[in-house]
């Protein structure tokens with residue numbers, strides 16, 4: 001049996017330095033062009049990098065997270081560590097409690113395991129609708145997405161118009177590799193979610209994320225019971241997802 005995945009330990013390179021400077025400059029430009037821009041952090045390694053770049057750029061950009069109600073304790077601890085390191089507040093957007101209660105009563109707490117439609121409905125309730133609230137009144141948002149992360153992100157651009165929310169969307173790490181991200185995080189000694197050290201290569205809600213083996217795709221631990229082409233939660237689609245309950 002292949003060993004459990006472990007976070008890489010790549011060296012700092014000139015390429016990482018060049019990408020860091022470019023991303024920092026982009027973040028500075030976003031803050032000027034969009035004084036109400038906001039950064040959506042999921043407390044993953046990419047988000048730690050973007051948070052650090054925002055701080056280094058001296059950019060006044062709000063941070064928020066989607067506190068789905070199903071996050072792992074380690075992810076909530078990573079939130080506290082980031083807040084403490086940078087002296088900032090990460091606003092938490094939560095699902096509507098009445099909607100959650102009705103959904104759980106009908107489908108069960110873990111009803112999302114029953115099929116892609118129910119899983120997407122859970123993501124719509126716990127992530128997509130809170131995201132829409134977080135972006136209301138904004139003209140731009142920033143993510144830590146990278147092209148390399150998934151087939152569905154292969155065409156990701158640094159800047160794109162988010163049709164679903166009617167605002168600009170920036171992905172400053174679009175062309176970063178996994179090694180770039182870890183090289184940056186290690187060189188800057190960033191606070192990192194403890195789940196990475198336990199073989200979690202990509203981290204989402206607790207019941208929908210597992211550790212992976214070294215020979216698996218880095219997103220294999222996300223919704224592992226589904227086929228690869230359905231592995232998105234609806235946060236990054238061009239149009240608002242169809243909502244089912």
Ligand code: SF4
Nearest residue numbers: 112122123126205208
């Ligand atoms: S990742 Fe899982 S628990 Fe979280 S919102 Fe989606 S289906 Fe629900």
